[in-house]
Amino acid sequence: MKAQVIVRLKDGVLDPQGEAVNRALIGLGYDTISSVRQGKLIELELDETDPVQAETKLKNMCEKLLANTVIENYTIDIAK
Amino acid sequence: MKAQVIVRLKDGVLDPQGEAVNRALIGLGYDTISSVRQGKLIELELDETDPVQAETKLKNMCEKLLANTVIENYTIDIAK
Numbered sequence: 001m002k003a004q005v006i007v008r009l010k011d012g013v014l015d016p017q018g019e020a021v022n023r024a025l026i027g028l029g030y031d032t033i034s035s036v037r038q039g040k041l042i043e044l045e046l047d048e049t050d051p052v053q054a055e056t057k058l059k060n061m062c063e064k065l066l067a068n069t070v071i072e073n074y075t076i077d078i079a080k
Numbered sequence: 081m082k083a084q085v086i087v088r089l090k091d092g093v094l095d096p097q098g099e100a101v102n103r104a105l106i107g108l109g110y111d112t113i114s115s116v117r118q119g120k121l122i123e124l125e126l127d128e129t130d131p132v133q134a135e136t137k138l139k140n141m142c143e144k145l146l147a148n149t150v151i152e153n154y155t156i157d158i159a160k
Contacts, residue, residue, distance in 0.1 A: 006121055021122065024145055030137060032127040041086055041119035042101065047112040057110060065104055 001046045002079040003058055007067045008039040042066055051078050081126045082159040083138055087147045088119040122146055131158050 009015050015037050022036040048054040058076045067074040089095050095117050102116040128134040138156045147154040 008121070008123075018122075021146070025141060028141075028144060030141060032137075033124055034127055035125040037123045039121035039123065041088070041121045042098075043088075043117045043119065044113055045115040047114055057112075061105055061108075061110060064108060066101070 001048050001051070001054055003044045003046060003054060004077040004079070005042040005044065005058060005062060005066055006039060006075045006077070007042070007062070007072050008074075009037060010071055010073055013071045040066075054078055081128050081131070081134055083124045083126060083134060084157040084159070085122040085124065085138060085142060085146055086119060086155045086157070087122065087142070087152050088154075089117060090151055090153055093151045120146075134158055 009018075018036040018038040021038060022033060025033055025036070044058070046054055046057070048057070055076060055078060058078070062074040062076070063069060089098075098116040098118040101118060102113060105113055105116070124138070126134055126137070128137070135156060135158060138158070142154040142156070143149060
């Protein structure tokens with residue numbers, strides 16, 4: 001079973017990496033950009049057949065390791 | 081107009097970051113994981129109204145800055 005976890009900085013949390021990308025793009029002439037935010041994509045392959053159980057496990061993984069829930073949100077997407 | 085760019089390592093390219101996450105998850109007791117790959121998510125806000133023109137611009141941005149096309153693939157998703 002394949003799963004995709006996306007970890008984004010919460011709104012309001014400064015994103016220096018996104019800011020740097022934004023400035024670099026403006027430097028290249030793309031001046032119609034008003035904001036850039038950068039996040040993480042984690043793609044996992046699980047030996048799991050029950051999607052409910054897989055989701056519970058993935059949630060725990062996010063809380064414990066994949067995301068810093070003080071400043072980050074995460075979304076879990078399980079491929080059918 | 082919002083757009084989402086996902087940058088992934090190409091198949092076959094070593095992913096030490098994903099490998100490290102995999103090992104850390106196994107260390108936490110999640111031993112049903114067979115692979116982890118980590119990628120980048122870049123969310124942009126564009127002052128653009130034409131989706132075709134936006135996509136062309138985003139493709140150029142990916143080729144020039146956002147992705148290293150020697151080792152990475154990218155996908156562009158424009159929110160309607």
